[in-house]
Amino acid sequence: MLSMPAVVSGADDIEALKKQIQELDQKVRILERKNELNAESAETKSKDSPRLTAGTSGFSFSSADTNFVLKVRGYVQADGRFYVNDHIPANDTFLMRRVRPIFEGTVFKYYDYRIMLDFASGINSSAANNGFLQDGYLNIHYWPQFQIQVGKFKPPVGLERLQSGANLLFAERGLPTQLVPNRDVGIQLHGELFNGALNYQAGVFNGVQDAGSGDSDVGTDDHKDAAARLFARPFKNTKIGPLQGLGVGVAGTYGNQAGTLPTFRTPGQQAFFSYATGSGNTFTNVVADGEHWRLVPQAYWYWGPFGVFGEYVISSQKIRRDVLTAPTNAVSSGFDTAHNGAWQVAASWFVTGEQNSFSPVTPSHPLNFGGEGWGALELAGRYGELTLDDELFGGGGAPSFATGASARKVRSWGVGVNWYLNKNIKLTLDYDQTKFRGGSKRPGAVTAQDERVIISRAQFSF
Amino acid sequence: MTKMIRLLLMMVTLWAVSIDAAPKPITLLNVSYDPTRELYQEYNDTFEKWWETQSGGQKVSVKLSNGGSSKQSRSVIDGLPADVVTLALAYDIDAIAEKARMLPTNWQSRLPNNSSPYTSTIIFLVRKGNPKGIKDWDDLVREGVAVVTPNPKTSGSARWNYMAAWGFELRRTKGDESKAKEFLRRLYKNVPVLDTGARGATTTFIERGIGDVLINWENEILLGANKLGKDKFEMIVPPASILTEPTVAWVDRTTKRRNTEALAKAYLEHLYSEEGQEIIAKNYYRPRSEAAAKKHASQFPRVELFTLADVAGDWQKAHKTHFSDGGIFDQIQRQNR
Numbered sequence: 001m002l003s004m005p006a007v008v009s010g011a012d013d014i015e016a017l018k019k020q021i022q023e024l025d026q027k028v029r030i031l032e033r034k035n036e037l038n039a040e041s042a043e044t045k046s047k048d049s050p051r052l053t054a055g056t057s058g059f060s061f062s063s064a065d066t067n068f069v070l071k072v073r074g075y076v077q078a079d080g081r082f083y084v085n086d087h088i089p090a091n092d093t094f095l096m097r098r099v100r101p102i103f104e105g106t107v108f109k110y111y112d113y114r115i116m117l118d119f120a121s122g123i124n125s126s127a128a129n130n131g132f133l134q135d136g137y138l139n140i141h142y143w144p145q146f147q148i149q150v151g152k153f154k155p156p157v158g159l160e161r162l163q164s165g166a167n168l169l170f171a172e173r174g175l176p177t178q179l180v181p182n183r184d185v186g187i188q189l190h191g192e193l194f195n196g197a198l199n200y201q202a203g204v205f206n207g208v209q210d211a212g213s214g215d216s217d218v219g220t221d222d223h224k225d226a227a228a229r230l231f232a233r234p235f236k237n238t239k240i241g242p243l244q245g246l247g248v249g250v251a252g253t254y255g256n257q258a259g260t261l262p263t264f265r266t267p268g269q270q271a272f273f274s275y276a277t278g279s280g281n282t283f284t285n286v287v288a289d290g291e292h293w294r295l296v297p298q299a300y301w302y303w304g305p306f307g308v309f310g311e312y313v314i315s316s317q318k319i320r321r322d323v324l325t326a327p328t329n330a331v332s333s334g335f336d337t338a339h340n341g342a343w344q345v346a347a348s349w350f351v352t353g354e355q356n357s358f359s360p361v362t363p364s365h366p367l368n369f370g371g372e373g374w375g376a377l378e379l380a381g382r383y384g385e386l387t388l389d390d391e392l393f394g395g396g397g398a399p400s401f402a403t404g405a406s407a408r409k410v411r412s413w414g415v416g417v418n419w420y421l422n423k424n425i426k427l428t429l430d431y432d433q434t435k436f437r438g439g440s441k442r443p444g445a446v447t448a449q450d451e452r453v454i455i456s457r458a459q460f461s462f
Numbered sequence: 463m464t465k466m467i468r469l470l471l472m473m474v475t476l477w478a479v480s481i482d483a484a485p486k487p488i489t490l491l492n493v494s495y496d497p498t499r500e501l502y503q504e505y506n507d508t509f510e511k512w513w514e515t516q517s518g519g520q521k522v523s524v525k526l527s528n529g530g531s532s533k534q535s536r537s538v539i540d541g542l543p544a545d546v547v548t549l550a551l552a553y554d555i556d557a558i559a560e561k562a563r564m565l566p567t568n569w570q571s572r573l574p575n576n577s578s579p580y581t582s583t584i585i586f587l588v589r590k591g592n593p594k595g596i597k598d599w600d601d602l603v604r605e606g607v608a609v610v611t612p613n614p615k616t617s618g619s620a621r622w623n624y625m626a627a628w629g630f631e632l633r634r635t636k637g638d639e640s641k642a643k644e645f646l647r648r649l650y651k652n653v654p655v656l657d658t659g660a661r662g663a664t665t666t667f668i669e670r671g672i673g674d675v676l677i678n679w680e681n682e683i684l685l686g687a688n689k690l691g692k693d694k695f696e697m698i699v700p701p702a703s704i705l706t707e708p709t710v711a712w713v714d715r716t717t718k719r720r721n722t723e724a725l726a727k728a729y730l731e732h733l734y735s736e737e738g739q740e741i742i743a744k745n746y747y748r749p750r751s752e753a754a755a756k757k758h759a760s761q762f763p764r765v766e767l768f769t770l771a772d773v774a775g776d777w778q779k780a781h782k783t784h785f786s787d788g789g790i791f792d793q794i795q796r797q798n799r
Contacts, residue, residue, distance in 0.1 A: 033666055109541065
């Protein structure tokens with residue numbers, strides 16, 4: 001009996017301890033849950049925070065909902081051009097072909113922008129096409145099928161021209177690109193239909209000469225060019241694997257142009273044809289003066305590591321030949337229409353097995369010193385021709401619209417190898433040989449012998 | 463020339479047969495609140511099949527996004543491309559209509575029952591044996607009772623919980639708002655953790671073992687109790703509680719842009735069909751259809767239901783008074799610190 005209070009007291013203590021343990025247990029659980037919720041909250045906040053990323057595709061800043069994006073990208077091309085067995089001084093050279101920072105992105109979800117500058121000075125540059133501003137445009141993509149693009153950009157014409165300068169098969173584009181516009185200022189409607197099986201663009205531009213670029217803000221005359229392109233990949237969404245990468249299309253431009261006419265260049269970037277120009281007391285000067293149209297059927301086919309593309313260009317431009325004769329100082333003018341044509345077929349094969357594409361290719365195994373990766377190796381070949389209208393060269397009593405040193409036709413073939421060390425670095429080595437019909441045979445003239453040029457390129461892009 | 467035409471025809475035929483002849487699959491995004499996961503997972507499967515039959519083979523894939531109701535509403539306003547919203551309370555859809563003008567302000571009149579195809583109420587879940595002896599709302603304010611309920615600032619469900627407690631005390635005190643406010647202060651003093659949504663609160667109570675009582679949707683408690691076993695928890699039904707009316711609407715701006723208006727409308731209208739109402743009842747929501755309500759009457763406890771209008775007017779007024787910055791909820795939270 002004496003021991004009873006102690007027993008009761010012990011049982012009370014145990015109950016009290018149990019209660020205390022339960023309370024402590026709850027406190028621990030509550031603290032753990034609060035930590036859990038704080039972690040969830042921090043994760044949510046980080047999802048709501050702006051993002052900064054850096055990688056092989058450049059640097060990107062974006063709002064959490066990606067409605068606002070700024071990407072900083074760019075590419076640099078350091079070239080070497082060496083002409084074999086020519087008699088022309090000072091054309092073997094190293095040069096910075098393209099040095100292009102790119103700022104692009106989106107504002108308010110539906111408005112894309114792109115600004116691409118060029119700090120390089122390729123030897124084929126001119127006041128018109130070496131504009132500091134290469135691209136500067138706004139694209140409204142509220143509906144993917146119907147987008148509107150305004151500003152300076154590539155008009156939808158030449159297939160190879162539309163390929164990014166950082167993604168070319170050869171260091172220099174082929175002969176058809178000489179007859180299509182480079183960049184121009186205007187507005188275009190464009191979009192993709194049927195899940196990307198059909199791509200269309202149609203726009204109005206200031207209008208530029210063949211291979212020319214418009215200045216960033218003004219046209220050279222009141223006339224405008226209409227340009228349109230329809231490109232179909234009919235098997236893109238089918239199960240026919242070999243044909244999924246087949247694309248065919250046609251593009252064209254129509255307009256009226258006046259003013260200076262272009263000079264055409266070889267794949268080695270040497271001038272082989274110029275319209276007659278002159279000044280002083282007596283001169284012959286040829287300018288554009290009237291209707292200008294182009295028609296450009298084009299196609300590509302990519303299947304596994306193989307790829308081939310080709311295009312044909314007809315460019316028709318009405319031209320005027322002014323002759324000032326001394327001592328009367330009378331100017332007599334004559335008109336003609338130049339129908340110039342060019343075509344090219346180029347093929348390539350990834351020896352290392354990568355999926356070939358019109359778009360940039362990423363090596364399956366980037367070069368890894370001491371490791372197993374060797375990057376991607378691509379072999380390439382092409383053939384092309386450019387034929388000037390016979391009437392440009394006069395004869396039979398008709399006047400000539402071309403300089404006496406100009407060639408009538410060029411045929412060019414080339415082979416090349418591209419080594420993609422990784423997604424960002426590409427080394428190119430090309431050999432192009434161009435044969436001329438007509439043109440000056442004077443020693444030192446570009447057309448005096450076949451052009452044999454080796455072009456090397458080290459490219460860094462991000 | 464004939465050969466060319468034949469070749470061309472062959473190529474076109476090859477192309478035509480190679481592409482999928484079935485209509486293009488279409489997606490629909492339903493942005494919903496926390497506890498509807500199970501309901502809409504089942505409903506979506508049924509609707510996808512129903513739509514395919516009705517539309518002559520068009521495949522539809524309904525995506526579901528769940529989260530705190532108010533949070534989901536903000537996400538839609540900020541650009542989450544919801545074709546339909548199925549949220550815990552009308553106020554959250556009103557916000558989308560008024561702040562972002564993504565649907566007309568009279569959206570509630572476009573579907574039957576004020577666009578509320580199902581209802582529920584707010585009840586309690588306690589641990590087996592009900593160790594704290596909880597029977598009614600006033601038991602939740604006793605000292606030593608830990609109450610689990612989400613944050614009414616982020617959760618539509620939590621607002622219903624809050625308004626149910628408010629309504630209880632207001633009715634008991636014959637409309638004395640100061641007493642109702644003090645009642646809520648004492649209740650939230652007993653809340654150790656404020657989750658952002660109803661599903662989080664359920665996790666806190668059931669999986670983390672925190673608290674003595676969980677205030678939650680009837681459907682959520684019935685689901686949780688049945689899933690986790692009746693040997694661990696007990697459902698407590700207070701004598702009176704609030705009639706909760708979750709609402710649904712299609713978002714005109716998104717559906718017009720995505721050309722999904724007819725599909726979105728059909729998706730919501732089908733909720734009122736017998737098939738839709740059956741799924742609703744199976745997932746422990748109270749159906750509007752008399753037939754489904756009768757069939758599943760036994761699974762829903764008897765409770766006297768009062769409406770939001772009885773105790774606080776409409777959601778606009780309730781939000782302004784209770785949940786806006788500096789409102790009664792902020793005031794009682796400050797007092798409890």
